[in-house]
Amino acid sequence: MPKIKYIEHNGKEHIVDVPLGWSVMEGAVKNMIPGIDADCGGACACATCHVYVDPAWTEKLPAKEDMEETMLDFAQDLEATSRLSCQIKVTRELDGFTVRLPKSQH
Amino acid sequence: MTDKIVIVGAGQAAAQAIASLRGEGYSGAITLVGDEPFLPYQRPPLSKAYLLGKLERDRLFLKPDQFYTDAGIDLRLGVQATAIDRSARRLQLSDNSALAYDKLLLATGTRVRRIKVPGAELAGVHYLRSIADVDLLRPALVPGKTLAVIGGGYIGLEVAAVAIKLGLEVTVFEALDRLMARAVSPVLSEFYLAEHRNAGVKFQLKTGVEGFVGGGRLSAVRAGGAEHAADLALVGIGVLPNTEIAAAAGLSCDDGIMVDPYCTSIDDPAIFAAGDCTRHHGRDGAVLRLECVQNAIDQAKHAALAMLGRPTPYAEVPWFWSDQYDLKMQIAGLSRPGDDLVLRGDPTGRKFAVFHLRKGRVAAVEAVNAASEYIVGRKLITDATPVSAERLADTGISMKQIV
Numbered sequence: 001m002p003k004i005k006y007i008e009h010n011g012k013e014h015i016v017d018v019p020l021g022w023s024v025m026e027g028a029v030k031n032m033i034p035g036i037d038a039d040c041g042g043a044c045a046c047a048t049c050h051v052y053v054d055p056a057w058t059e060k061l062p063a064k065e066d067m068e069e070t071m072l073d074f075a076q077d078l079e080a081t082s083r084l085s086c087q088i089k090v091t092r093e094l095d096g097f098t099v100r101l102p103k104s105q106h
Numbered sequence: 107m108t109d110k111i112v113i114v115g116a117g118q119a120a121a122q123a124i125a126s127l128r129g130e131g132y133s134g135a136i137t138l139v140g141d142e143p144f145l146p147y148q149r150p151p152l153s154k155a156y157l158l159g160k161l162e163r164d165r166l167f168l169k170p171d172q173f174y175t176d177a178g179i180d181l182r183l184g185v186q187a188t189a190i191d192r193s194a195r196r197l198q199l200s201d202n203s204a205l206a207y208d209k210l211l212l213a214t215g216t217r218v219r220r221i222k223v224p225g226a227e228l229a230g231v232h233y234l235r236s237i238a239d240v241d242l243l244r245p246a247l248v249p250g251k252t253l254a255v256i257g258g259g260y261i262g263l264e265v266a267a268v269a270i271k272l273g274l275e276v277t278v279f280e281a282l283d284r285l286m287a288r289a290v291s292p293v294l295s296e297f298y299l300a301e302h303r304n305a306g307v308k309f310q311l312k313t314g315v316e317g318f319v320g321g322g323r324l325s326a327v328r329a330g331g332a333e334h335a336a337d338l339a340l341v342g343i344g345v346l347p348n349t350e351i352a353a354a355a356g357l358s359c360d361d362g363i364m365v366d367p368y369c370t371s372i373d374d375p376a377i378f379a380a381g382d383c384t385r386h387h388g389r390d391g392a393v394l395r396l397e398c399v400q401n402a403i404d405q406a407k408h409a410a411l412a413m414l415g416r417p418t419p420y421a422e423v424p425w426f427w428s429d430q431y432d433l434k435m436q437i438a439g440l441s442r443p444g445d446d447l448v449l450r451g452d453p454t455g456r457k458f459a460v461f462h463l464r465k466g467r468v469a470a471v472e473a474v475n476a477a478s479e480y481i482v483g484r485k486l487i488t489d490a491t492p493v494s495a496e497r498l499a500d501t502g503i504s505m506k507q508i509v
Contacts, residue, residue, distance in 0.1 A: 022165070026165060029168075030167075031170070032173055032176070039399065039400070040150075040427065041150060041151065041168075041399075043150065043429065044434070045434075045436055046425075047481070066477070067434060067477050070477035070478045070481065071477050071481060073481075073506070074478070074482070074485070
């Protein structure tokens with residue numbers, strides 16, 4: 001199983017195994033990593049699973065779809081590598097994938 | 107001093123209430139009572155990815171098992187709460203045990219409304235609300251079979267979209283003259299009707315179902331005076347709030363357990379309620395009952411704070427979504443008859459929104475594949491920003507310029 005690293009806003013790191021095909025959001029929720037709310041459960045409807053992708057990994061991700069792009073446009077504390085983690089599917093290539101979590105999802 | 111909280115109902119509101127109580131520093135006892143054998147899980151995917159077989163059961167659960175262990179929750183699953191003794195502050199359970207409480211949170215949700223016509227008990231007549239319902243329905247969705255969907259609401263249409271994708275013949279029977287009539291404006295009803303027809307779904311509008319026919323097993327649906335062959339039926343005609351134990355305990359109920367703006371029972375300061383089962387005050391003062399994830403989450407947060415003696419009024423803007431085919435419907439706010447409707451974009455382009463204006467402000471927005479209209483609409487509702495209908499309708503002006 002690919003390992004995903006989540007870094008909380010306070011710097012605390014969590015490295016967890018996430019099954020192939022799951023989203024990066026699900027990996028956080030199922031491992032109780034604080035900082036991702038995911039109110040809608042991954043339907044790209046709430047924008048409460050915002051993460052900052054480690055710049056080393058941005059190239060390895062498929063481009064954002066329109067829906068994600070727009071939802072993010074209005075997110076708080078947007079950065080260049082902001083993504084919605086419910087839209088990032090875990091693949092073999094993402095072993096070691098690293099994200100930072102924002103201060104708040106609201 | 108509160109040191110024993112009992113939560114009845116193990117759904118979305120319960121999971122949030124536990125997270126909020128512990129997050130806010132409550133260290134007393136919490137007992138969770140649920141009549142299904144499962145920990146709290148997400149219901150929205152049941153009629154979508156889970157029914158389609160694209161999402162495994164494990165992935166439905168809102169929190170991992172460890173969350174409840176870490177939070178020290180006393181789990182009473184597969185057990186029903188049968189009575190509340192308010193004077194003794196005790197909750198009676200179906201296994202003949204009883205739980206003492208200092209604070210009681212009713213998050214009992216809803217159950218499906220059953221259709222009362224001849225033949226409704228035949229094998230092959232399905233409902234969809236729980237994991238168990240889907241586990242029964244899914245094996246029956248065999249390519250080539252004929253499915254009758256009774257009710258053209260969210261559940262019926264989401265199931266129709268899945269079933270047609272799986273290769274079934276699907277007909278939707280709707281008693282009213284348009285789809286999702288209770289939830290969306292006519293523009294969206296028309297649009298979704300056309301989309302479903304393009305996908306191959308057949309419709310019988312203004313056609314109430316009179317009965318189900320079959321010798322032990324469903325073979326046809328009787329509707330509009332004719333018999334329509336069907337191998338199986340899915341009934342999606344709405345839900346009823348689970349208010350019985352509240353009403354029996356003398357709490358005011360009127361299609362929902364009546365709560366004040368702090369999610370506290372209007373009759374008993376030791377009893378709270380959150381989610382689909384409540385009748386509450388909306389942000390515009392109207393008294394209403396909502397069936398949605400947002401309301402379950404937000405009311406649970408407010409109920410948790412109220413239980414801890416820090417009440418804050420619930421005034422969040424409701425939001426909803428529905429996935430049918432590749433179409434994402436997102437709705438924020440609550441419309442009312444008499445609102446001025448403003449269409450932005452063109453439904454034939456499969457990306458548009460309908461704004462509902464009241465007194466020069468956005469009261470609700472319905473967006474189809476139109477995330478910025480949805481997000482900005484939600485913000486305009488929250489902030490009660492005065493807007494001009496002309497600007498909203500003009501796709502030459504971006505939503506960012508409007509906000």
